[in-house]
Amino acid sequence: MILRLAFGSLMARALTVSMTVLAIALSVALFLGVEKVRTGAKASFADTISGTDLIVGARSGSVQLLLNSVFRIGNATNNVTWESYRDIADRPEVDWIVPISLGDSHRQFRVMGTTQAFFEHYKYRGDRSLEIGNGHGLEDLYDAVIGAEVAATLGYAVGDPIVVSHGLASFTHHDDQPFRVAGIIDRTGTPVDRTVIVSLEAIEAIHVDWQSGVQIPGQSTPVEQIRKMDLSPSAVTAALVGVKSRLQIFGLQRWINTYPEEPLLAVLPGVALQELWQIVGVAETALIGVSAMVVVTALLGMMAMIFSSLNERRREMAIWRAMGARPATILGLLVLEAALMAALGALLGLALLYGGLALTQPVVDSAFGLWLPIAPPNGRELATLAGVIVAAALVSLFPALRAYRLSLSDGMMVRI
Numbered sequence: 518m519i520l521r522l523a524f525g526s527l528m529a530r531a532l533t534v535s536m537t538v539l540a541i542a543l544s545v546a547l548f549l550g551v552e553k554v555r556t557g558a559k560a561s562f563a564d565t566i567s568g569t570d571l572i573v574g575a576r577s578g579s580v581q582l583l584l585n586s587v588f589r590i591g592n593a594t595n596n597v598t599w600e601s602y603r604d605i606a607d608r609p610e611v612d613w614i615v616p617i618s619l620g621d622s623h624r625q626f627r628v629m630g631t632t633q634a635f636f637e638h639y640k641y642r643g644d645r646s647l648e649i650g651n652g653h654g655l656e657d658l659y660d661a662v663i664g665a666e667v668a669a670t671l672g673y674a675v676g677d678p679i680v681v682s683h684g685l686a687s688f689t690h691h692d693d694q695p696f697r698v699a700g701i702i703d704r705t706g707t708p709v710d711r712t713v714i715v716s717l718e719a720i721e722a723i724h725v726d727w728q729s730g731v732q733i734p735g736q737s738t739p740v741e742q743i744r745k746m747d748l749s750p751s752a753v754t755a756a757l758v759g760v761k762s763r764l765q766i767f768g769l770q771r772w773i774n775t776y777p778e779e780p781l782l783a784v785l786p787g788v789a790l791q792e793l794w795q796i797v798g799v800a801e802t803a804l805i806g807v808s809a810m811v812v813v814t815a816l817l818g819m820m821a822m823i824f825s826s827l828n829e830r831r832r833e834m835a836i837w838r839a840m841g842a843r844p845a846t847i848l849g850l851l852v853l854e855a856a857l858m859a860a861l862g863a864l865l866g867l868a869l870l871y872g873g874l875a876l877t878q879p880v881v882d883s884a885f886g887l888w889l890p891i892a893p894p895n896g897r898e899l900a901t902l903a904g905v906i907v908a909a910a911l912v913s914l915f916p917a918l919r920a921y922r923l924s925l926s927d928g929m930m931v932r933i
Contacts, residue, residue, distance in 0.1 A: 530826065534858060537819050541862025544808075544815035545905060546869040549898055551808040553874065555801055557889040561642070562794060565707045566757075566786050568640035570766050573597065573605060573773055574755035576780035580796070583789040586617055586755035589627040589708050592685075593619065596752035601779055605756065608772070610765040613638050616753040618720050622685050626667050628713045630720035630750075638759060641707045642888065651675055652700030655716045658744060660699035664710035668701045675701065679713065681723060683732075691723040693737060706882070718748035758783070812905060816912050819858060823851060823916040848917045855913030856906055863902040867894065 566587050574582045575595035584590040606614045615638055618630035636647050636654055652675040654662060661679050668674070679696040683689040696715060704710055722743050726736045760766055766785070773783035874891050882888050894902070 533822055533826070537815075537822050538858050538862045538865060540815045540818055541812075541859055541905070541909075542865035542869060544812040545863050545866025545902070546873070548808040548812050549866065549870050549901065550873065551804055552898065552901075553870070553889055555804065559794065559801075561706055561888060563787070563790050564642040565790075566639070566641060567643055567645075568638070568759065569757045569786050570760045570763070571758040571770055571773070571783045572755060572786055572789070573758055573781060573783045576782045579782070579784040579789040580793050582755065582782055582784055583786065583793060585619065586757075587708065587786070589619065589629070589712060593754045595780075596754055597756065597781065598752050598779060599750050601776065601781065602753055602756060604776075604778070605758065605773060608769060610760050610762070610769045611758060612761045613759045615639065615757040616717060616750070617755045617757065618717055618750065618752075619754045620685075621681050621683060621691075621720070621723075623667075623679055623681050623713045624671060626664075626670075626711055626713055627685075628681050628715060628720075630715050630717045630753075632717060635714070635757075638757065639709070641705055641709075645705075647705065647709065648703045649700040650703040652698070654700055655714070656699065657697075658716065658719055658722060658748075659694065659696045660715070660719075661696040662700040662702060662714045663698055664702050664712050664714075665704035666710040667713060668698075673698050673701070675699065681713070681715075683727075689732070694723050694740060694743070706888070717750045717753070721748040721750055722746075812908075815862075816859075816905075816909055819855060819909060820912045820916060823855065823913055824919070851917035852910050852913050855917075856910045859906045859909030863905050867902065 572582055572586050574586055575593055575597060577594040581591060581594075585593050602614075602616060605611065613634060615634045616631060617635075619627060621628040633655060636649075639647055641647075649662065652662070654660075663673060663679075673679070675698050677698045679698060681691045681694075681696060683691060696719070702709060702714075725738050725743055725746065726733050758769070760769055770783040770785070773781050871891065874889055878889050878891060
């Protein structure tokens with residue numbers, strides 16, 4: 518009976534109740550949306566590199582090595598000699614190894630030298646491989662494969678020329694040896710989208726006339742002669758390593774970290790990613806706090822609405838008392854009304870969230886490479902919805918207690 522009374526009371530105040538339910542729904546959708554984006558961003562962040570067991574580079578910090586080799590941020594403290602790279606590649610534990618050479622740029626985008634093995638073994642978002650949607654891979658010495666963001670930002674198409682600059686933010690260009698866009702990689706949502714990929718031999722070729730980072734004055738070797746040279750690299754920036762058995766990871770890592778020929782560092786990508794996420798986790802906490810305050814504001818607005826309606830409902834409550842309703846019944850009625858409004862708002866907010874995900878998921882994935890999965894509500898989300906309903910019932914106790922006291926003192930003759 519009390520449930521029927523609560524529904525009837527809410528229907529009698531449909532306009533104000535609808536506005537309150539909508540406010541709660543929007544706040545719940547925002548809170549859960551932030552949670553979806555947070556978990557999606559964290560998953561995309563962790564899935565930037567998958568299937569790689571170790572990242573090897575010059576000895577520095579694990580986060581610094583990760584940022585430089587995977588995210589193309591910062592510079593390496595030193596290079597790894599080609600002899601050391603070959604020693605690691607020849608280890609019996611190593612299944613595959615991919616060299617990476619960084620240092621040059623093209624119009625603020627990083628240029629990375631590597632081999633065909635990068636396209637074969639680099640994985641992201643679980644086990645997804647890089648796909649060249651337009652053009653082909655590195656077939657010629659001066660071929661360049663560019664990421665989707667490079668192509669979109671600079672308006673490049675297959676066949677367009679590319680001139681690599683020496684270093685970062687440099688005014689010195691390797692314009693005597695231009696590259697050609699051979700292929701464009703489909704968007705991945707990883708740093709590959711912002712990378713110009715060339716071969717290791719190409720990196721050596723454009724630096725034939727350079728020594729100690731400076732171009733030799735007056736020297737310009739013809740391209741035809743460069744093509745006939747031995748362009749084996751002397752050093753690389755880092756290497757991605759896959760092992761034959763997961764049981765061998767820590768043994769190989771220990772061997773690399775104690776390598777006697779030069780100071781090297783081998784890090785597990787997952788561990789380094791967790792360290793990096795802890796650094797940027799402050800923004801995550803702040804975002805959750807802001808969205809939680811929106812939910813609190815909506816609940817406070819509901820409490821204010823109930824308070825404001827008490828004077829209008831004093832005669833209604835007095836009639837209920839005359840019909841035999843107890844003061845506790847009136848208190849429970851108001852609490853139930855608040856819980857019903859919160860429940861309706863939570864369900865509507867959940868519907869808005871999944872409707873918004875269905876509409877924006879492909880757009881967000883193609884534009885930002887952020888995959889927001891559409892899955893049934895998990896335990897944390899259900900607990901959030903239950904928490905909103907319980908919180909609504911608790912905040913409604915304040916106006917309900919006032920209504921309880923008024924119902925004790927008011928009779929049929931209510932002075933308003």
